[in-house]
Amino acid sequence: MTRVRVEVDGVTYEDDVEPRLLLVHYLRDRLGKVGTPIGCDTTNCGACTVLLDGVSVKSCSVLAVQADGRQVTTVEGLGIDGTLHPLQRAFHEEHALQCGFCTPGMIMAALDLLRENAAPSDEEIREGLEGNLCRCTGYQNIVRAVRRAAREMRTPAQEREVTS
Amino acid sequence: MIPAAFDYARPTTVEEACAALADAGEDAKVLAGGQSLMPLLRLRLAYPDALIDLDRVEALREIRDEGDALFIGAMATHHQVMRDPLVREHAPLIAKATATVADPAVRHRGTFGGALAHADPAGDLPAVALALDAEFAAVSAERGERRMPAAEFFVDWMTSALEPDEILVGVRVPKLGAGWGVHYEKFHRTAQAWAIVGVACAVRRGQDGVEEARVALTNMGPTPVRATEVERSLQGRAASEDAFKEAAQRAAEGTSPPGDLHGSSEYRAHLARVLTARALTAAAAG
Numbered sequence: 001m002t003r004v005r006v007e008v009d010g011v012t013y014e015d016d017v018e019p020r021l022l023l024v025h026y027l028r029d030r031l032g033k034v035g036t037p038i039g040c041d042t043t044n045c046g047a048c049t050v051l052l053d054g055v056s057v058k059s060c061s062v063l064a065v066q067a068d069g070r071q072v073t074t075v076e077g078l079g080i081d082g083t084l085h086p087l088q089r090a091f092h093e094e095h096a097l098q099c100g101f102c103t104p105g106m107i108m109a110a111l112d113l114l115r116e117n118a119a120p121s122d123e124e125i126r127e128g129l130e131g132n133l134c135r136c137t138g139y140q141n142i143v144r145a146v147r148r149a150a151r152e153m154r155t156p157a158q159e160r161e162v163t164s
Numbered sequence: 165m166i167p168a169a170f171d172y173a174r175p176t177t178v179e180e181a182c183a184a185l186a187d188a189g190e191d192a193k194v195l196a197g198g199q200s201l202m203p204l205l206r207l208r209l210a211y212p213d214a215l216i217d218l219d220r221v222e223a224l225r226e227i228r229d230e231g232d233a234l235f236i237g238a239m240a241t242h243h244q245v246m247r248d249p250l251v252r253e254h255a256p257l258i259a260k261a262t263a264t265v266a267d268p269a270v271r272h273r274g275t276f277g278g279a280l281a282h283a284d285p286a287g288d289l290p291a292v293a294l295a296l297d298a299e300f301a302a303v304s305a306e307r308g309e310r311r312m313p314a315a316e317f318f319v320d321w322m323t324s325a326l327e328p329d330e331i332l333v334g335v336r337v338p339k340l341g342a343g344w345g346v347h348y349e350k351f352h353r354t355a356q357a358w359a360i361v362g363v364a365c366a367v368r369r370g371q372d373g374v375e376e377a378r379v380a381l382t383n384m385g386p387t388p389v390r391a392t393e394v395e396r397s398l399q400g401r402a403a404s405e406d407a408f409k410e411a412a413q414r415a416a417e418g419t420s421p422p423g424d425l426h427g428s429s430e431y432r433a434h435l436a437r438v439l440t441a442r443a444l445t446a447a448a449a450g
């Protein structure tokens with residue numbers, strides 16, 4: 001067992017973990033943060049994407065011990081006091097999900113993309129999300145949702161009210 | 165699935181890492197970005213006794229200028245490499261090819277050294293290292309450092325020349341000077357996919373045409389291979405599209421491409437010819 005100290009969605013946890021424990025299992029099974037799903041065994045699907053020290057990673061390919069001393073942000077850490085994050089709202093409003101299994105990973109990958117590129121083209125959105133598979137939507141509405149959220153995140157709320 | 169149990173060491177220096185690897189014995193493995201190894205552990209296709217995790221060996225992330233070459237630390241991530249100003253200036257073929265590897269999240273963790281040490285013939289970077297005449301630096305606790313050329317590093321399918329107690333510390337990449345154009349042409353059918361065939365190519369043009377051409381192929385055999393017949397037949401030829409197309413006809417000579425559900429070996433040989441012509445043309449234009 002190895003002692004780890006990890007900050008997840010703003011809360012610090014200390015736990016003894018087996019080295020083989022995957023970060024995604026730590027989040028789900030130990031911390032109860034089941035907002036991050038597991039969709040594959042091969043690091044292909046991206047459903048488990050979280051931010052580790054601010055950058056996107058597939059949490060099924062990281063060991064919990066590797067997150068020791070680091071910060072993890074999951075989809076559960078995005079909304080503040082019941083208010084949805086602009087990406088969450090845009091996914092909802094643009095019908096960017098059907099079963100919703102891929103959505104947490106899509107949103108975390110999109111957040112990472114918008115951190116580096118606040119105004120991506122549709123092509124850049126598609127490339128930014130290339131590690132995330134969706135079996136339902138056909139991606140069109142996902143791209144639309146990210147575009148909408150990007151616009152919203154660039155413009156402060158008051159300004160948006162005036163212009164729209 | 166859950167990986168089989170293993171001992172875990174998290175060194176912070178190369179010396180500690182080498183010592184830990186030597187102590188852990190033959191069935192230990194180095195963990196770099198984990199983007200190939202973790203899936204293998206989860207599928208239980210690999211079950212090492214111990215993992216030596218290089219994630220916190222900061223010295224191995226360095227990319228430095230050595231005058232006539234760059235030294236790229238084994239733990240430099242794909243994300244880091246494709247944005248690095250030195251790499252973009254002096255080894256743009258690496259930056260271009262790395263941008264085609266996997267997806268952003270995988271590139272945040274996956275490393276340059278890991279992609280080479282893994283020695284997957286479908287990986288994009290082995291062929292690139294071969295085309296650039298890169299030199300590999302490996303270190304062990306017992307025997308210190310040794311260097312080897314790319315052609316000796318890739319031994320067989322998923323097999324590098326690294327000994328079980330050796331760590332790849334980095335790769336020395338000679339700078340390409342003025343007159344060189346480069347291109348990586350990768351053929352795949354879906355997003356975030358491995359190359360069915362890939363062509364890494366560098367062309368130096370002079371006043372009288374092609375002075376030197378280097379062509380290395382991804383996924384055309386158990387290791388990356390240089391298309392030596394193409395290289396030879398281009399020397400001194402005019403740098404025209406017709407000349408590139410003609411030379412590219414020899415791209416599959418001496419290769420042994422695999423046949424699998426992505427394509428038969430004949431199809432791969434065909435692809436190698438078509439993609440080599442495209443890669444040469446793009447490189448000479450760049």
Ligand SMILES: Cc1cc2nc3c(=O)[nH]c(=O)nc-3n(C[C@H](O)[C@H](O)[C@H](O)COP(=O)(O)OP(=O)(O)OC[C@H]3O[C@@H](n4cnc5c(N)ncnc54)[C@H](O)[C@@H]3O)c2cc1C
Pocket residue numbers: 042043044193194195196197198199200201202218238239264265266267270273274275276277278279281282286287288289326330331332333356357358359
């Ligand atoms: C979804 C997905 C898509 C991908 N697509 C591509 C692609 O299109 N093209 C491509 O080229 N790659 C692709 N990859 C692989 C990716 O490039 C990996 O990053 C790379 O193959 C392994 O690098 P790593 O740092 O993750 O190594 P790890 O997975 O940590 O290690 C891989 C192997 O190399 C050994 N090793 C690693 N570093 C060292 C070292 N310094 N010294 C000694 N041994 C070492 C390990 O022991 C292990 O056996 C993909 C991966 C995924 C998950």
Ligand code: FES
Pocket residue numbers: 037038039040041042043044045046047048049058059060061
């Ligand atoms: S569960 Fe992590 S990529 Fe599929």
Ligand code: FES
Pocket residue numbers: 096097098099100101102103133134135136137
């Ligand atoms: S909404 Fe079902 S997988 Fe994307």
